[in-house]
Amino acid sequence: MPTYDEYVRRMQRIADIRYAAAVLQWDQETYLPPKGAHYRGQQLSSLSEMAHEAFTADDMGQLLRELLADATLSDTARRNVELTLEDYTKSRRYSASLVRRLCEASNRSFHSWIEARRQNDFRVFEKDLAALVELKKEEASILGDFAHPYDALLNEYEKGATVAQLDVVFGELLPRLKGLLSEILAKDPGDDRILKQHFAADAQWQWGLELIHDLGFDEAAGRQDRSEHPFTTSFSAQDVRITTRIDEGDLGNMGWSTIHEVGHALYEQGLPADQYGLPLGEAASLSIHESQSRLWENNVGRSRAFCRFVLPQLQRYFPDQLGHADAEVLFRAVNKVAPSLIRTEADEVTYHFHVFIRYELEKSLLEGRLSVRDIPGFWKEQYEKWLGITPPDDKQGALQDVHWSHGSFGYFPTYSLGSLYAAQFFSVAEAALPGLEENIAHGETGPLLAWLRENVHAHGRRFTSDELCRRISAQSLSSDYFIRYIRAKYGLDQSA
Amino acid sequence: MPTYDEYVRRMQRIADIRYAAAVLQWDQETYLPPKGAHYRGQQLSSLSEMAHEAFTADDMGQLLRELLADATLSDTARRNVELTLEDYTKSRRYSASLVRRLCEASNRSFHSWIEARRQNDFRVFEKDLAALVELKKEEASILGDFAHPYDALLNEYEKGATVAQLDVVFGELLPRLKGLLSEILAKDPGDDRILKQHFAADAQWQWGLELIHDLGFDEAAGRQDRSEHPFTTSFSAQDVRITTRIDEGDLGNMGWSTIHEVGHALYEQGLPADQYGLPLGEAASLSIHESQSRLWENNVGRSRAFCRFVLPQLQRYFPDQLGHADAEVLFRAVNKVAPSLIRTEADEVTYHFHVFIRYELEKSLLEGRLSVRDIPGFWKEQYEKWLGITPPDDKQGALQDVHWSHGSFGYFPTYSLGSLYAAQFFSVAEAALPGLEENIAHGETGPLLAWLRENVHAHGRRFTSDELCRRISAQSLSSDYFIRYIRAKYGLDQSA
Numbered sequence: 007m008p009t010y011d012e013y014v015r016r017m018q019r020i021a022d023i024r025y026a027a028a029v030l031q032w033d034q035e036t037y038l039p040p041k042g043a044h045y046r047g048q049q050l051s052s053l054s055e056m057a058h059e060a061f062t063a064d065d066m067g068q069l070l071r072e073l074l075a076d077a078t079l080s081d082t083a084r085r086n087v088e089l090t091l092e093d094y095t096k097s098r099r100y101s102a103s104l105v106r107r108l109c110e111a112s113n114r115s116f117h118s119w120i121e122a123r124r125q126n127d128f129r130v131f132e133k134d135l136a137a138l139v140e141l142k143k144e145e146a147s148i149l150g151d152f153a154h155p156y157d158a159l160l161n162e163y164e165k166g167a168t169v170a171q172l173d174v175v176f177g178e179l180l181p182r183l184k185g186l187l188s189e190i191l192a193k194d195p196g197d198d199r200i201l202k203q204h205f206a207a208d209a210q211w212q213w214g215l216e217l218i219h220d221l222g223f224d225e226a227a228g229r230q231d232r233s234e235h236p237f238t239t240s241f242s243a244q245d246v247r248i249t250t251r252i253d254e255g256d257l258g259n260m261g262w263s264t265i266h267e268v269g270h271a272l273y274e275q276g277l278p279a280d281q282y283g284l285p286l287g288e289a290a291s292l293s294i295h296e297s298q299s300r301l302w303e304n305n306v307g308r309s310r311a312f313c314r315f316v317l318p319q320l321q322r323y324f325p326d327q328l329g330h331a332d333a334e335v336l337f338r339a340v341n342k343v344a345p346s347l348i349r350t351e352a353d354e355v356t357y358h359f360h361v362f363i364r365y366e367l368e369k370s371l372l373e374g375r376l377s378v379r380d381i382p383g384f385w386k387e388q389y390e391k392w393l394g395i396t397p398p399d400d401k402q403g404a405l406q407d408v409h410w411s412h413g414s415f416g417y418f419p420t421y422s423l424g425s426l427y428a429a430q431f432f433s434v435a436e437a438a439l440p441g442l443e444e445n446i447a448h449g450e451t452g453p454l455l456a457w458l459r460e461n462v463h464a465h466g467r468r469f470t471s472d473e474l475c476r477r478i479s480a481q482s483l484s485s486d487y488f489i490r491y492i493r494a495k496y497g498l499d500q501s502a
Numbered sequence: 503m504p505t506y507d508e509y510v511r512r513m514q515r516i517a518d519i520r521y522a523a524a525v526l527q528w529d530q531e532t533y534l535p536p537k538g539a540h541y542r543g544q545q546l547s548s549l550s551e552m553a554h555e556a557f558t559a560d561d562m563g564q565l566l567r568e569l570l571a572d573a574t575l576s577d578t579a580r581r582n583v584e585l586t587l588e589d590y591t592k593s594r595r596y597s598a599s600l601v602r603r604l605c606e607a608s609n610r611s612f613h614s615w616i617e618a619r620r621q622n623d624f625r626v627f628e629k630d631l632a633a634l635v636e637l638k639k640e641e642a643s644i645l646g647d648f649a650h651p652y653d654a655l656l657n658e659y660e661k662g663a664t665v666a667q668l669d670v671v672f673g674e675l676l677p678r679l680k681g682l683l684s685e686i687l688a689k690d691p692g693d694d695r696i697l698k699q700h701f702a703a704d705a706q707w708q709w710g711l712e713l714i715h716d717l718g719f720d721e722a723a724g725r726q727d728r729s730e731h732p733f734t735t736s737f738s739a740q741d742v743r744i745t746t747r748i749d750e751g752d753l754g755n756m757g758w759s760t761i762h763e764v765g766h767a768l769y770e771q772g773l774p775a776d777q778y779g780l781p782l783g784e785a786a787s788l789s790i791h792e793s794q795s796r797l798w799e800n801n802v803g804r805s806r807a808f809c810r811f812v813l814p815q816l817q818r819y820f821p822d823q824l825g826h827a828d829a830e831v832l833f834r835a836v837n838k839v840a841p842s843l844i845r846t847e848a849d850e851v852t853y854h855f856h857v858f859i860r861y862e863l864e865k866s867l868l869e870g871r872l873s874v875r876d877i878p879g880f881w882k883e884q885y886e887k888w889l890g891i892t893p894p895d896d897k898q899g900a901l902q903d904v905h906w907s908h909g910s911f912g913y914f915p916t917y918s919l920g921s922l923y924a925a926q927f928f929s930v931a932e933a934a935l936p937g938l939e940e941n942i943a944h945g946e947t948g949p950l951l952a953w954l955r956e957n958v959h960a961h962g963r964r965f966t967s968d969e970l971c972r973r974i975s976a977q978s979l980s981s982d983y984f985i986r987y988i989r990a991k992y993g994l995d996q997s998a
Contacts, residue, residue, distance in 0.1 A: 022548035025541070026522050033525055041723040042741030045521070045778060049737070052518035056552070227537040241545070245538030282541060 007076065008069045010083050014284065016069070017090065020060050021283030025241040027053040032247055035233040051109065058105065062097045070094060082286060085468055089285035099148050108145065111138045112413040119411035128382045128400040135410060136378040139371050142415050146372065156372040159416035163292045164423065165470055169369060172419050175426070176362050179485045184392070186489070187343065187355055190496045196342030200335055201258040203327045210252050213323045214264050217316070218248070221268045221302065222455045224275055236263045238270035238299075243279040243287065246271045257324070258340055262303055269302030270295060272455060276463030286466035292417070293471050294462065296424020297431060304354055304425070305432040305491065306454070311447035313337040341495065345393035347402040355492060358425070359392040364407070364418040372415070427475060429488035431462070434479050503572065504565045506579050510780065512565070513586065516556050517779030521737040523549040528743055531729040547605070554601065558593050566590060578782060581964055585781035595644050604641065607634045608909040615907035624878045624896040631906060632874040635867050638911050642868065652868040655912035659788045660919065661966055665865060668915050671922070672858050675981040680888070682985070683839065683851055686992045692838030696831055697754040699823045706748050709819045710760050713812070714744070717764045717798065718951045720771055732759045734766035734795075739775040739783065742767045753820070754836055758799055765798030766791060768951060772959030782962035788913070789967050790958065792920020793927060800850055800921070801928040801987065802950070807943035809833040837991060841889035843898045851988060854921070855888040860903070860914040868911070923971060925984035927958070930975050 030050055038046060060066075070091045073079065079087070115134040122131035146158035153168065160167040211232075218230060228246035240246040248267040253259040273295060281287030289295045306312055313336040320336075321328050328336075343353045349360035367384060370376035376384060385404045390396055397403030409417055435457050436442050445453060461478050475483050493500050526546055534542060556562075566587040569575065575583070611630040618627035642654035649664065656663040707728075714726060724742035736742040744763040749755040769791060777783030785791045802808055809832040816832075817824050824832075839849045845856035863880060866872035872880060881900045886892055893899030905913055931953050932938050941949060957974050971979050989996050 018544065019548050022545040023552070026526055026545050026549055029526050029529055029545075030522055033529065037725060037727075039722055039725050039741055041720070042738060045738035045740065048514065049518040049522050049525075052515050053522055056519070224537070226535055229533060229535050231533075242538065242541035244541065245535055 008072050010073060010076075010079065010087075013069060013073055013087065013090075016060075016066065017086075018283035020057050023053050023057040023060070027057070028239050028241055032239050032241075035235075035237065036231045036249060047113075055105075058097065058100075061094065062100075067091075067094055067098070082468075086281070086284045086286050089467055093285070096149070099150070100145075101148075104141075104145065104148070108141055108413055111141050112411065115411040115413070116408075119405065119408065123401055123405050126399050126401045126405075128404055131405065131411075132378055138410070138413055139378060139415075142413065143372060154369075154373075156369045156416065159368075159372065160419065161416075163414075163417050164420050165291060166472060167293075167416075167419065167423075172365060175423070175483070175485065176358075176365065179358060179422070179426075179488070180362055180392070182485070182489050183355060183358055183492075186492055186496075186498070187345070189498055190343045190355060193496065193498070194338070195344060196338040197335075198258060198339040198342040200328065200331055201339050202256055205254055205257045205324055205327060207252045207254055209323045210254070210257065210260050213320065214250055214260060216319065217261070217264060218268050218271075220319075220449050221265065221272070221451060223248075223268050223271055227275055228271060230264075236267050238267045238274065240271075240274040242282055243275055243277045246274040257320075257327075262307055262340060265307040266299045266303035269299035272302070272458070273298040273463055276455075276459045277466055278464060281466055286468055288467045290462070290465065290467050290469060290474055291471045292420040293423035293427060294474060296420055297427035298458065298462065300425050301428040301432050301458075305428055306446060306451065308337075308340045308354070308495075309443070309446060310334070310337050311443045313340065314447045315449045343496075345395050347389070347395060347397050348406055350406075354425070356393060358422050361418050361422045363388040363392065368415050368418070423471070423483065426483055426485055426488045427471070429491040430475065430479050430483065431458075433487045433491070435461075504568050506569060506572075506575065506583075509565060509569055509583065509586075512556075512562065513582075514779035516553055519549055519553040519556065523553070524735050524737055528735050528737075531731075531733065532727045532745060554593065554596075557590065558596075563587075563590055563594070578964075582777070582780045582782050585963055589781070592645070595646070596641075597644075600637075600641065600644070604637055604909055607637050608907065611907040611909070612904075615901065615904065619897055619901050622895050622897045622901075624900055627901065627907070628874055634906070634909055635874055635911075638909065639868060650865075650869075652865045652912065655864075655868065656915065657912075659910075659913050660916050661787060662968060663789075663912075663915065663919075668861060671919070671979070671981060672854075672861065675854060675918070675922075675984070676858055676888070678981070678985050679851060679854055679988075682988055682992075682994070683841070685994050686839045686851060689992065689994070690834070691840060692834040694754060694835040694838040696824065696827055697835050698752055700750055701753045701820055701823060703748045703750055705819045706750070706753065706756050709816065710746055710756060712815065713757070713760060714764050714767075716815075716945050717761065717768070717947060719744075719764050719767055723771055724767060726760075732763050734763045734770065736767075736770040738778055739771055739773045742770040753816075753823075758803055758836060761803040762795045762799035765795035768798070768954070769794040769959055772951075772955045773962050774960060777962055782964055784963045786958070786961065786963050786965060786970055787967045788916040789919035789923060790970060792916055793923035794954065794958065796921045797924035797928050797954075801924055802942060802947065804833075804836045804850070804991075805939070805942060806830075806833050807939045809836065810943045811945045839992075841891050843885070843891060843893050844902055846902075850921070852889060854918050857914050857918040859884040859888065864911050864914070919967070919979065922979055922981055922984045923967070925987040926971065926975050926979065927954075929983045929987070931957075 027050055030046060030053070034043070034046055034050075070087055073087045074084070074091065111134070115131070115138050118131050118134040122128060142159060143155065146152070146155040149158035149161070152158045152161070153170065157168045160169070160172070215230065219225065227244045228240075228248065230248050230250060232251060233249035234251060236248070236250050238246065238248045248264070248271045250260055250264045250267065273289060277287050277289065279287070310333065314333040317328070317331065317333050317336050321331075341353070343355050345356050346352055349357070352360055363385070366388065367376065367381065370384075371378070381404045382400060386396060389403075409415075435454060439445075439453050439457060442454060445451065462474065465474065469477065472482055475481070490500060492498075523546055526542060526549070530539070530542055530546075566583055569583045570580070570587065607630070611627070611634050614627050614630040618624060638655060639651060642648070642651040645654035645657070648654045648657070649666065653664045656665070656668070711726065715721065723740045724736075724744065726744050726746060728747060729745035730747060732744070732746050734742065734744045744760070744767045746756055746760045746763065769785060773783050773785065775783070806829065810829040813824070813827065813829050813832050817827075837849070839851050841852050842848055845853070848856055859881070862884065863872065863877065866880075867874065877900045878896060882892060885899070931950060935941075935949050935953060938950060941947065958970065961970065965973065968978055971977075986996060988994075
């Protein structure tokens with residue numbers, strides 16, 4: 007009879023390889039000298055192959071099944087083994103050949119995406135992307151029986167997510183958002199000029215460090231560095247790295263993307279450290295991860311209360327630029343709404359149109375209703391339909407995101423789900439924590455963090471997104487919370 | 503019949519794991535947050551176990567032997583496979599149990615060394631060090647037939663090094679150095695007060711970056727960071743990392759240790775990049791590695807010519823402190839000679855007494871003539887004998903170096919061999935490169951680097967230290983070169 011300890015040892019050894027790869031990736035994004043890229047790529051491939059080999063070994067399946075037959079296993083141990091068996095079963099569906107072909111196709115696509123952006127011409131990307139889409143269809147077909155081929159890919163990022171569910175979510179959300187958008191634009195779309203002055207990089211960096219400290223980031227268990235695109239990664243719950251980028255012409259860029267990454271990082275630092283390498287030491291799902299980043303960035307960070315807290319801090323760093331501003335000016339600046347072309351720069355309201363368009367597009371590609379060649383036309387039509395604006399070129403259109411070139415299809419919807427979960431969780435937290443708003447206005451976010459630790463972080467992957475949501479709010483995901491939150495923020499009538 | 507390509511693929515995959523471990527170690531010394539240390543240790547152990555397992559697999563030996571039977575193999579390919587078989591044969595001698603016991607004993611010793619230093623009491627370190635010494639004796643015994651038990655350990659760091667050889671080297675060197683030391687102290691020991699002013703850390707850092715650039719370090723294939731102890735590491739010939747430390751009260755500390763690390767780095771950057779993961783892509787030996795760092799630090803960096811070059815640069819960064827200095831003042835500062843207690847701060851002349859004392863001590867421990875308990879007494883007696891000074895406590899005595907606590911016995915002699923090789927190689931380079939001194943005085947070290955690339959770096963591990971030395975200088979290692987170099991530097995009569 008194998009022991010649970012044996013399972014833990016094996017899993018931790020695999021985790022050691024995966025986290026080592028994560029360190030190499032972090033280094034790649036932060037400090038790698040340019041000529042180091044070639045062998046770094048090879049080192050990463052080797053580590054990921056080794057982790058895959060070790061995890062999908064025949065005797066791993068046997069170990070897991072035998073352990074599950076052990077009636078003396080604790081609940082926690084059983085849940086770990088069950089989840090590992092799920093992961094194992096899924097991983098075993100991938101043949102070495104498919105893994106290699108996906109990897110090669112992604113590499114090719116990534117390079118042609120870079121080149122296509124350079125030439126600002128989607129057609130340069132077309133052939134490699136089309137080959138990748140065919141491979142993703144093959145991948146979807148081997149992943150088991152799903153009602154819709156896209157479901158298989160969605161499921162890779164968000165267990166249980168389906169086209170049927172997402173069609174309902176977006177079907178409810180989008181028409182209401184379209185109405186909201188008109189109301190906000192008519193009433194007061196905000197004004198962010200105060201954030202578009204010159205803000206010296208050093209002072210931004212120093213403010214950022216103060217900010218992440220104030221939000222509860224544990225600097226002894228993590229650090230911040232700079233990279234081209236902000237991200238969060240972790241090598242254990244006790245070593246969580248975030249990155250930021252600084253635009254001297256836009257304070258909001260660094261500030262609120264830092265808060266976003268801190269939200270991710272607080273989740274990682276709050277995962278049970280003693281479950282290192284095991285499912286219960288991992289995040290519940292991508293959408294729940296995104297709920298944490300968005301809750302801190304938006305529900306906390308773009309609130310009136312937070313603006314009251316952070317403005318005096320900002321005035322210390324930038325007396326000339328912000329000395330005369332008041333909290334309401336800052337609030338209107340960080341909540342400016344305007345239809346725009348670039349997803350990552352979109353406001354909270356229009357953001358979901360960007361996600362929905364990509365969702366529709368990916369779904370149609372997988373169904374075969376849309377061919378890669380037709381993407382730019384589809385893009386133009388959808389942006390005109392939902393946002394009333396027309397992308398002038400491919401860089402500001404279908405070439406803006408890196409995700410497809412990495413082979414990531416089915417990822418975007420988790421961004422919208424994250425916002426909706428954030429609003430739902432925050433609403434419950436507000437009810438559970440009297441005086442929360444006043445606390446935030448004084449920078450006292452400790453009680454909120456403790457609530458999230460207890461209700462979200464501590465569970466790791468024990469519950470699915472939906473189970474977690476029902477435990478927290480006694481119902482499944484509902485866009486009502488998000489709509490109410492937006493209406494309240496923009497001072498719109500809640501009965502409408 | 504296995505193919506050479508198969509061998510290369512296997513070797514590169516093992517290299518990928520080892521270099522990944524090197525990235526994790528680099529991060530540990532530069533950026534790791536304190537709480538990350540625990541799982542980082544585990545990640546490093548897993549990677550090193552995996553690399554060892556993959557390298558010592560049964561079928562690896564078979565592959566190597568079969569390849570050597572292939573008469574069509576090119577010389578380069580054959581040399582790689584021969585050297586790999588040597589490494590393989592050695593690695594296979596280590597049982598999993600011995601590897602684990604060595605690793606555990608080192609971990610324990612490292613912690614008790616830290617604690618012993620904190621308490622400034624060698625006795626705290628004694629028990630764990632004694633256990634480690636017993637293990638090193640066991641290690642020496644499994645490594646094959648050697649004339650002296652210490653030879654086995656020396657050989658781990660320097661192929662072919664023996665007590666018989668080192669006794670001759672030190673036997674010739676030390677009495678001559680003792681004479682030289684008296685002559686120098688009587689004539690002019692130098693004066694380094696000019697380097698002991700306040701030098702702001704930022705300006706030192708900026709100067710350091712300019713300096714490494716001027717010396718030919720390729721910043722696109724490496725970078726510099728800060729760490730507690732300066733070191734060089736590499737993850738391929740195209741990603742070589744150096745670190746430095748800054749002491750605001752001592753400019754020489756940062757400056758010349760940076761040049762030292764650049765010397766190591768230039769070697770790594772000059773190794774054949776297409777031999778990644780193979781012996782011919784590795785350094786010849788530790789002593790040859792050290793010859794490169796010392797050649798740049800001392801033969802170049804502490805020369806009159808280099809002082810003429812670097813002083814105006816330094817005066818730009820530190821006009822107040824150095825504005826009135828001349829090159830001779832700088833030369834006398836960076837070449838000050840004085841018996842001292844701490845090896846890493848020793849000058850070029852007294853340095854070798856420090857190494858010799860550790861060599862004698864290790865040799866005696868391995869022979870069983872000395873017991874661990876007697877180390878502090880032996881230390882005191884030897885420092886009095888050779889340097890005429892008495893360590894006031896253990897921190898400035900036998901607890902100063904970290905090496906033993908890592909289980910590194912047999913490493914120190916490579917430091918002295920490196921200095922001797924450096925002097926020998928530099929003397930040949932001077933003859934081969936007319937105008938070298940004038941070039942250095944103008945910061946034009948390109949011709950010297952090209953010469954080292956061709957004569958040392960490009961060969962990788964193709965030749966042993968001795969073979970390389972004979973190719974370069976038509977004779978084996980001789981301390982005559984070093985003695986002549988020192989006599990010339992300090993203006994002493996060469997006929998003495």
